[in-house]
Amino acid sequence: MKDLTDLTTQCIRCGFCLESCPTFVVTGKETESPRGRIYLSRSAEEGKIAWEEARPHLNACLGCRACETACPSGVHYGEILELARDRLEKRHGSFAKKALLAGMTKPGRLRMQLGLAKLLPGKRIPGVLSRLLSGQAPEADRPVAPSAYSFPPLDEAPLPPIKGEVYVLEGCVMRVLYGRVNEITKRLLRQVGFAVRVVDQGCCGALHAHNGYLDAARSMGQGLSAQFSDDLPIVVNSAGCGSTMKEYENLGVALRGRVFDAAEFLAANGLGEVLSTRGKLEATVTYHDACHLSHGQGIRREPRELLAAIPGVTMVELNEAEMCCGSAGIYNLTQPKMARTLLERKWGNVEQTGASIVATGNPGCHAWISQAAREHGQTVEVLHTLEVLERALSGSS
Amino acid sequence: MPIPEDAMVSQLSAILSPDQVLSGPSVQRAYDCDAYTVDRSKPTAVVMPDSTEQVAAVVRWCVANEVPFTGRGAGTGLSGGALPALGGVVISTKRLTQILEIDLENRCLKAQAGIANKRISDSVKTEGLHFAPDPSSQTVSTLGGNIAENAGGPHTLKYGVTAQHILGVTLVDPTGEILELGGKVSGGPGFDFVSLVVGSEGTLGIVTEAWVKLTPLPTAVKTALAAFSTVRDATESVAVIIASGTIPAALEVMDKGILHALEAAFGLKYPVGTAALLLVECDSNDADSAHEIVEREMETVEAICRANRAMEISVAADEAERQRLWTARKKGVGAMGRIAPSIVTHDGVIPRSKLPDMLDFVYDVAARHGGGVANLFHAGDGNLHPCFYFDDRDPVQVKAVVEAGEEIIRRCLELGGSITGEHGIGVEKIDLMPLMFSEDDLRLQAMAKSIFNSGELCNPCKVLPNQKSCVEHKKRWRGVAW
Structure with missing residues (x-):
């Protein structure tokens, strides 16, 4: 593991990150900027201030890593944040946060919670839980168990012969809330000649890593990589998971070169051509860059190209497309106020496009922006990028 | 008896709101320097006013309580202009980020001081206009900061520095009074106080709003x-290009000290054996023959470069490639973190014809002080930026970097130049002012300052040397670095 002092001294304080940082743009505070947080982490690590002083500012970071895109010096901000949060959690951990993560990263428990949650009044997450996590009133709705979905059988005639196998990461939140996207991932892979090898899978550890539980993340990563035991490619449809898995080396886990975002993999294997010949969808579509896809994995072009390949689709660019929507893993539970501010800003930009669909590639953004859609009268439909592609091919929703 | 921190916070919170007043160890640490990291001094509190009236109220409170105050924008200054040298209150403009009025007909715009420079240009891009001053930090540095430092930038060569683009300012003076200087229309009668305020490094008060000129974007450009x-x-080519009567829009040199960082950061390509790159831009918005003019200028430039043994000249094929080149240049200094933990970007001016000898001198200084140096600078203006890199945890290296800078500035003066081109004096070069100005000159400047600022609370210890209470305090912050 890298040294926090070495990582932080790569910052020369030029400040070029400032305007890319959502919390700085909203608050204008140096302490809520990447440069400020790096400086405070280094100061705490070297004993110039107490770690507890840095805590609120590190907690208020989305971990969106837009600053990494802006940084000319190549500072590994994501790693700094994870290490700094690891220090904080080891000093004085948050029981509520730990319990929340434990509940979210086991699909069985998550399902059970959804079932129990139906008994609660209202639609927000319980105020008691919100106050434990953030000291603030809740903003996020409770996740709603998905309605049943089914897809027509694939028309075998135009399909290419199977040329290989891949794994698909089923994910925790994806499996429970967006099972249909997992199903769609398999269908789209089949469209370009790939079959999916099914294995039992655990959690990738992304949420743990982002929140500073590096030991837990490491053991989850090791478990998962053992489950994907050979060298087949691993296709991931959740940006947050994909980003962590591509950087498993930081945790000492080896999956190097085998992890692909679903849009990345499908575009590289000719789905664009399939869509342009057999797809059809009359819609104006805009695209929100999930932070862990754009800033975390550098993937911006592929999802846009796949969407634009669909006959009938008009693409419109989203203003501030690369600015975090505020979901940011569990951020909308731990920092509800800032998350709400960013969600309203995002929704304003979405509505301004005049699009009928906003597509994105991460479950957190998907659920959070969907909440904005519900609150603002469902004027724009929120879909995973892959759902739009599937709709264009099979007409199903 | 200085006012205690908790009393300061509660009184300021009563004037503003509690969430606009920041204090405590993290805040004091985060605001103890700007992008000039050699000198550090903590404020007691930081305030985030959201109107000119709030700024004025804070200033009046500071005056009544004899608390020093320092304005701050994005904190990207390179001479410590936003350093709270005597502590006290930092007044941030980062909640004053709105564009207030756009007058396309008269090609001007009124914005609040905390807006990032580039957001001004972005707001009128579709109208074919821009705010011409383009410091390398323009994506983040603020209008107010640009005004305070009279910021330049690569395109200063043709379009002029910030001073030439500010029509009027709203200034909270050092007593807390709100003044409107200049306005939408330039060239009014009477003394031009706007020009005095631009470049005064925040010592004459805090600018909260400004009317700025909008300049048409070129209709033809080649880079x-x-x-x-x-x-x-490379540097001889620069002198010959200007002497030929061709004034490119920008003429920038980047030397080998930074090239591999630029390659790593931005994928900048250059031939093996390159010691320096010259980035040249020619532009025009001539109504009839913009393209021909640019074509002709670029031919002249290319011929001169070839005559000066250029190994390779490549013209950007499209706007995307042009933007890539400019990103590499403008964010270049920011890429220095790939080389070392800290940098100081020095700033001096010399006549263009002396560039070749001066660069030799810079390399010699670096070698003697045992530090590394990279140069990326506005060659067309003779504005040098030797960027020294070092480890701020080592006091010996910090001292060496400061001494190297002083040597370079002395040489600039010997060659008939200036101690700063665009970064300002700040705290960095305050002791070098007497090298450039006689006692009479300095007295005259102090008198000019006293028009607005008779006290010593508004951004103390900047620009003018030997201010009361600064000399003794200086050892507290000078060169403390990390």
Whole structure:
């Protein structure tokens, strides 16, 4: 593991990150900027201030890593944040946060919670839980168990012969809330000649890593990589998971070169051509860059190209497309106020496009922006990028 | 008896709201320097006013309580202009980020001081206009900061510095009074106080709003990158280009000290054996023959570069490639973190014809002080930016970097130049002012300052040397670095 002092001294304080940082743009505070947080982490690590002083500012970071895109010096901000949060959690951990993560990263428990949650009044997450996590009133709705979905059988005639196998990461939140996207991932892979090898899978550890539980993340990563035991490619449809898995080396886990975002993999294997010949969808579509896809994995072009390949689709660019929507893993539970501010800003930009669909590639953004859609009268439909592609091919929703 | 921190916070919170007043160890640490990291001094509190009236109220409170105050924008200054040298209150403009009025007919715009420079240009891009001053930090540095430091930038060569683009300002003076200086229309009668305020480094008060000129974007532009095997060949080309009567929009040199960082950061390509790159941009918005003019100018430039032994000259094929070149240049200094933990970007001016000898001198200084240096600078203006890199945890290296800077500035003066081109004096060069100005000159400047600022609370210890209470305090912050 890298040294926090070495990582932080790569910052020369030029400040070029400032305007890319959502919390700085909203608050204008140096302490809520990447440069400020790096400086405070280094100061705490070297004993110039107490770690507890840095805590609120590190907690208020989305971990969106837009600053990494802006940084000319190549500072590994994501790693700094994870290490700094690891220090904080080891000093004085948050029981509520730990319990929340434990509940979210086991699909069985998550399902059970959804079932129990139906008994609660209202639609927000319980105020008691919100106050434990953030000291603030809740903003996020409770996740709603998905309605049943089914897809027509694939028309075998135009399909290419199977040329290989891949794994698909089923994910925790994806499996429970967006099972249909997992199903769609398999269908789209089949469209370009790939079959999916099914294995039992655990959690990738992304949420743990982002929140500073590096030991837990490491053991989850090791478990998962053992489950994907050979060298087949691993296709991931959740940006947050994909980003962590591509950087498993930081945790000492080896999956190097085998992890692909679903849009990345499908575009590289000719789905664009399939869509342009057999797809059809009359819609104006805009695209929100999930932070862990754009800033975390550098993937911006592929999802846009796949969407634009669909006959009938008009693409419109989203203003501030690369600015975090505020979901940011569990951020909308731990920092509800800032998350709400960013969600309203995002929704304003979405509505301004005049699009009928906003597509994105991460479950957190998907659920959070969907909440904005519900609150603002469902004027724009929120879909995973892959759902739009599937709709264009099979007409199903 | 200085007012205690908790009393300061509660009284300021009563004037503003509690969430606009920041204090405590993290805040004091985060605001103890700007992008000039050699000198550090903590404020007691930081305030985030959201109107001119709030700024004025805070200033009046500071005056009544004899608390020093310092304005701050994005904190990207390179001479410590936003350093709270005597502690006290930092007044941030980062909640004053709105564009208030756009007058396309008269090509001007009124914005609040905390807006990032580039957001001004972005707001009128579709109208074919822009705010011409383009410091390398323009994506983040603020209008107010640009006004305070009279910021330049690569395109200063043709379009002029910030002073030439500010029509009027709203200034909270050091007593807390709100003044409107200049306005939408330039060239009013009477003394031009706007020009006095621009470049006064926040010592004459805090600018909260400004009317700025909007300049048409060029209708034709060409950008080329010429590679040279010696720095001398590159800098000699610069002098010849200007002497030929061609004034490019920008003429920038980047030397080998930074090239591999630029390659790593931005994928900048250059031939093996390159010692310096010359980035040249020619532009025009002539109604009839913009393209021909640019074509002709670029031919002249290319011929001169070739005559000066350029190894390769490549012209950007499209706007995307042009933007890539400019990103590499403008964010270049920011890429220095790939080389070392800290940098100081020095700033001096010399006559263009002396560039070749001066660069030799810079390399010699770096070698003698045992530090590394990279140069990327506005060659067309003779504005040097030797960027020294070092480890701020080592006091010996910090001292060496400061001394190297002083040597370079002394040489600039010997060659008939200036101690700063665009970064300002700040705290960095305050002791060097007497090298450039006689006692009479300095007295005159102090008198000019006293028009607005008779006290010593508004951004103390900047620009003018030997201010009361600064000399004794200086050892507290000078060169403390990390």
